[in-house]
Structure formats: structure tokens, C-alpha cells
Amino acid sequence: MIEFKNVSKVYPNGTQGLKNINIKIEKGEFVVIVGLSGAGKSTFLRSINRLHEITSGEITIDGKSITKAKGKDLRIARRNIGMIFQNFNLVKRSTVIRNVLSGRVGYHSTLRTVLGLFPKEDVNLALNALDRVNIVEKAYTRSDQLSGGQQQRVSIARALAQEAKIILADEPVASLDPLTTKQVMDDLQKINQDLGITTVVNLHFIDIARQYATRIIGLQAGEVVFDGPVEEATDERFSEIYGRPLETREEDEVEVGESANESSK
Amino acid sequence: MNQVNEQKIPKAPSKLKHYFTFILILLLLWGSAYQTDSTFSELIEGFPNMFSVLDQMIPPNWAYFDNIIEAMLDTIRMAVLGTTIGAIIAIPFAIFSASNMIKSTWVYYPVRFLLNLVRTIPELLLAAIFVAIFGLGPLPGIFALGIFSTGIIAKLTYEAIEGIDKGPLESMTAVGANKIQWIMFSVVPQVAAYYVSYVLYSFEINVRAAAILGLVGAGGIGEYYDRTLGFLEYDKVSTIIIFTLLVVLIIDYISTKLRENLL
Ligand SMILES: Nc1ncnc2c1ncn2[C@@H]1O[C@H](COP(=O)(O)OP(=O)(O)O)[C@@H](O)[C@H]1O
Numbered sequence: 166m167i168e169f170k171n172v173s174k175v176y177p178n179g180t181q182g183l184k185n186i187n188i189k190i191e192k193g194e195f196v197v198i199v200g201l202s203g204a205g206k207s208t209f210l211r212s213i214n215r216l217h218e219i220t221s222g223e224i225t226i227d228g229k230s231i232t233k234a235k236g237k238d239l240r241i242a243r244r245n246i247g248m249i250f251q252n253f254n255l256v257k258r259s260t261v262i263r264n265v266l267s268g269r270v271g272y273h274s275t276l277r278t279v280l281g282l283f284p285k286e287d288v289n290l291a292l293n294a295l296d297r298v299n300i301v302e303k304a305y306t307r308s309d310q311l312s313g314g315q316q317q318r319v320s321i322a323r324a325l326a327q328e329a330k331i332i333l334a335d336e337p338v339a340s341l342d343p344l345t346t347k348q349v350m351d352d353l354q355k356i357n358q359d360l361g362i363t364t365v366v367n368l369h370f371i372d373i374a375r376q377y378a379t380r381i382i383g384l385q386a387g388e389v390v391f392d393g394p395v396e397e398a399t400d401e402r403f404s405e406i407y408g409r410p411l412e413t414r415e416e417d418e419v420e421v422g423e424s425a426n427e428s429s430k
Numbered sequence: 431m432n433q434v435n436e437q438k439i440p441k442a443p444s445k446l447k448h449y450f451t452f453i454l455i456l457l458l459l460w461g462s463a464y465q466t467d468s469t470f471s472e473l474i475e476g477f478p479n480m481f482s483v484l485d486q487m488i489p490p491n492w493a494y495f496d497n498i499i500e501a502m503l504d505t506i507r508m509a510v511l512g513t514t515i516g517a518i519i520a521i522p523f524a525i526f527s528a529s530n531m532i533k534s535t536w537v538y539y540p541v542r543f544l545l546n547l548v549r550t551i552p553e554l555l556l557a558a559i560f561v562a563i564f565g566l567g568p569l570p571g572i573f574a575l576g577i578f579s580t581g582i583i584a585k586l587t588y589e590a591i592e593g594i595d596k597g598p599l600e601s602m603t604a605v606g607a608n609k610i611q612w613i614m615f616s617v618v619p620q621v622a623a624y625y626v627s628y629v630l631y632s633f634e635i636n637v638r639a640a641a642i643l644g645l646v647g648a649g650g651i652g653e654y655y656d657r658t659l660g661f662l663e664y665d666k667v668s669t670i671i672i673f674t675l676l677v678v679l680i681i682d683y684i685s686t687k688l689r690e691n692l693l
């Protein structure tokens with residue numbers, strides 16, 4: 166369970182990233198965070214594994230404060246959270262399997278991992294993870310030889326190899342075409358359903374959100390302005406909240422490219 | 431229409447700046463020549479001398495080759511050892527100079543300053559200092575080359591580190607890697623090829639440098655150069671020069687080819 170207690174974040178330049186957020190995400194949920202660009206979705210997600218620090222309040226995971234965790238405790242907490250990025254964030258010069266195995270470093274001694282001596286079980290785990298996202302035949306290919314969709318599946322495999330209990334995905338399909346978008350979102354859904362991994366995904370597009378989420382959280386200017394099941398997340402409701410309907414994928418393909426540039430800055 | 435357009439066209443920058451630069455350079459050239467007492471007449475007076483030396487250099491004394499081959503191998507060995515030492519010491523220096531590795535300006539500015547300082551000291555001077563400390567022989571030369579190449583390799587490598595894709599850095603943090611794992615899995619794969627290329631480059635420079643370190647008594651082929659020049663044995667000097675040129679060219683060629691394949 167992920168719990169936000171009175172969480173706020175103010176950036177050094179004064180921008181309010183998050184504003185007094187109180188939310189509980191239960192184990193096994195598939196939550197999609199929606200909102201306009203700049204609403205605070207990335208800030209929300211990155212606060213959970215402390216890629217961003219919050220300025221007040223507390224975030225706990227299964228009752229343990231990640232906000233207060235330090236050193237080894239923080240690393241173990243992060244080890245249990247897989248993260249998927251819009252730009253995949255793989256080491257392009259490394260092979261696929263090495264990228265997946267990098268998810269295992271938190272389980273072993275520094276020396277062992279630095280020498281690349283991962284145990285046989287880890288290699289099997291990595292290969293199984295790749296198999297689950299249907300890309301095991303690329304295990305020994307260099308990552309920069311893969312298409313965007315394939316790279317994203319490798320990064321999902323990395324989260325699986327991590328044996329993560331939570332998966333966070335920050336606009337995982339923003340730089341993918343509609344077909345690969347479906348494959349990647351299907352993979353995330355399947356993992357969520359088969360393994361019961363709590364999944365929190367940021368999405369720009371409300372139609373994809375409705376298709377996959379069990380629960381939708383709407384953000385605006387760092388505040389939660391909607392929190393409910395998919396059935397309640399109607400166009401009318403969102404138009405009311407945002408003063409205009411949220412974007413859908415089909416509506417404007419150009420938007421995809423734009424948002425991709427924006428977040429890669 | 432024309433009116434509006436004319437207002438929008440920016441004024442061409444004045445060429446005055448270029449003229450001033452040109453005049454300044456002329457003044458500087460003239461000034462330095464004046465200060466160092468070098469004149470054209472001196473240059474012309476020196477010509478006959480130059481030809482007489484050249485004349486004595488040809489033909490080279492090929493038999494002398496046997497005497498210097500060991501010294502030449504020594505020179506290469508010095509360059510290898512010096513480069514190796516530099517390559518190793520450069521690693522921590524490069525990491526501690528890169529602003530995306532170390533967040534505190536209090537660390538990376540002083541380290542960078544130290545690197546810049548080291549690179550301003552000519553290797554001959556370094557070698558002379560070490561000869562004074564450790565005595566004659568190749569050891570001070572190796573140390574001088576080591577420090578010199580630390581400066582070059584660390585500087586180039588830290589710039590490469592600062593240019594890496596930060597995505598993998600982020601994902602390794604998210605995975606729960608400690609600092610060493612973080613570097614090994616996200617930084618090393620991205621800069622390894624550059625680093626090796628810079629080490630080779632530094633080796634090329636070190637072979638050249640090693641060839642003259644003997645002038646200050648720091649071992650290698652340079653000692654023979656010094657000796658034969660002193661006895662005015664110009665035929666031997668030319669043998670040394672040709673041999674050195676050959677070795678440097680071969681090493682440069684191999685190293686350049688290797689570097690092309692790396693990047
Ligand atoms: N490093 C930063 N410094 C200052 N402001 C930031 C920073 N990162 C994000 N912001 C601001 O915080 C707000 C929320 O950003 P973000 O969480 O990235 O939104 P989203 O992911 O929903 O597009 C935006 O107004 C953005 O401009």
C-alpha cells in the first residue's frame with residue numbers, strides 16, 4: 166500500500182508541484198494519473214521512489230516511511246519499486262540482458278555486481294522477464310538496435326527482474342505509436358493482473374487511461390481534482406473539472422511528438 | 431512594404447573589429463621579435479651554418495642503430511608505464527571533476543583547478559624536478575609522464591562523462607544501486623570507449639615526450655641525442671632522428687586506427 170499524507174512539494178523556484186495530497190493506493194490496483202501537461206503527474210510519481218524530494222508531509226509504503234529512509238534502507242525501498250520512463254532510460258551501448266540484470270544490483274554485494282557475476286538464478290529470472298514481454302530472443306542484442314516499443318518492453322523486464330512490488334510508469338507510451346502503445350499497455354496490465362504488482366501509470370490521454378485503469382486520479386496544479394473508478398471518469402465530468410475535455414490519443418497525433426519533446430528536456 | 435522590410439533587416443556588423451584584430455596581431459608579432467632580438471638578417475646569416483650541419487648529417491650512420499635500439503625500447507616502455515599510471519590515476523580525478531557525478535561545487539571546482547594546474551606544467555620541467563628528487567634514470571621520466579597524462583586523460587574523460595545520457599543514471603538510482611554500482615552500470619558503459627581512446631591518444635603524446643626527456647637526464651633515447659649532439663656527431667644524430675620519427679609514425683598510425691574503430 167502506498168500512502169500520501171499531507172504531501173506537498175514546492176520547487177526551489179516557487180512552483181507548487183504537489184499541494185496537500187492525501188491518497189491511499191492499495192496493493193494490486195492499476196491506477197492511472199491523468200492531467201494536463203504541468204499538472205504535477207511526474208512530480209507525484211517521482212515522489213514515491215524519491216527521485217524527487219517532497220517538501221512536507223510523508224509518503225509510506227506498506228507502513229514504512231520512504232520519506233525518512235536513508236542509505237541502505239532507501240536503496241532497499243527503491244529496489245522494490247520498478248520504474249518505467251518515457252525515454253526508456255536503457256544503457257544503449259549495453260546488451261538487453263545486461264540492462265535487465267541491472268535491476269538485480271540491489272540484491273548483491275558491490276563486488277559481485279561490479280564484476281558482472283550474477284548468479285544463474287538471476288540470469289534465468291532476467292530471461293523469464295524478457296520472455297514475459299515477448300522479447301527474449303533479443304537478450305544478447307545491443308539495446309540501441311531495438312525499436313522504441315522493444316526498448317520499453319526491456320525496461321518493463323528490468324522492473325520484473327527487480328521483483329518489484331510496485332511499478333511506476335511515467336508516460337510510458339508517450340513516444341510510441343498506437344500499435345506499440347497497445348502492446349506496452351497490455352504488458353503492464355497483464356503483469357498487474359498475473360503478479361498482483363501495484364501499478365501507477367501517468368498518462369496524457371484519457372481514452373487509454375479508461376481502457377486500462379481500475380482507478381483514475383486527476384491532477385491539476387498539484388492538487389487531486391478527481392479520484393474514482395473508471396465508470397465515473399466520464400468526459401462530462403472531466404470537462405467540468407478542467408474546463409475542457411482531456412485529450413484522447415486519436416484526436417491529435419501531433420500532440421504526441423510535442424509532449425515527448427517537453428518531458429525529455 | 432519596402433519601408434517595413436528595411437526596418438526589420440538588421441544592420442550588418444561593422445568590419446572594424448577584424449581590422450583592429452589584424453593590426454593587433456601584427457603589433458604583437460613585431461613586439462615579440464623585437465623583445466627576443468630576432469631579426470631577419472640573423473635568420474639569413476644562420477643559413478650557411480644550417481647547411482653545413484645538414485651536410486654532416488647525410489648520410490646517417492646506420493651502424494649506430496644497434497647502439498640505440500635498447501634506448502628506444504626503453505623510451506617506449508617509459509611511455510607505456512607513464513600512460514598506465516596516468517590512466518589509473520585519471521579515473522578518480524575524472525569522476526570527481528564531473529558536475530553530474532558530484533553535486534557539490536566545493537569538490538569539482540578544486541579538482542578541476544588541480545587538473546588545469548598540472549596541465550600547465552611542461553613535462554620537461556616535471557621531469558627535471560623529478561630527476562632532482564629521484565636521481566638520473568627512467569624513473570623520474572615515468573613519473574613525469576604519469577602526471578602529465580593524468581592531466582590529459584582526466585580532463586577529456588570528465589568532459590565525456592558530463593556529456594552522457596542522464597536517463598540511465600536516473601534508472602539506476604531508481605533501481606536502488608549504490609554509488610559504485612550506479613557508476614559501473616550507467617556511466618562506465620557510456621564512456622568506456624572514449625576513455626580507451628583518450629588513453630591511446632595520451633600514449634601517442636607520451637612517446638613523443640619520452641623521446642626528449644633524456645635531455646634532462648630522465649632516461650630514454652633523448653640521452654643519446656644529447657650525447658651525440660654534444661660531440662657534434664651529426665651523422666649519429668640523424669640516425670636517432672630518423673629512428674624516432676619512424677617509431678612515432680608507426681605508433682601514431684596503429685593508435686589512430688585503433689581509435690577509429692573504437693568510436
Ligand atoms: N525541476 C523543476 N523546477 C521547477 N519547476 C518544476 C521542475 N520540475 C517540474 N516543475 C514544475 O512543476 C509543475 C509540475 O510538473 P510535472 O510534475 O513535470 O508535471 P506533469 O508531469 O504533469 O507534466 C509544472 O508547473 C512544472 O513546470
Ligand SMILES: [Mg+2]
Binds near residue numbers: 206207208336428
Ligand atoms: Mg510529466
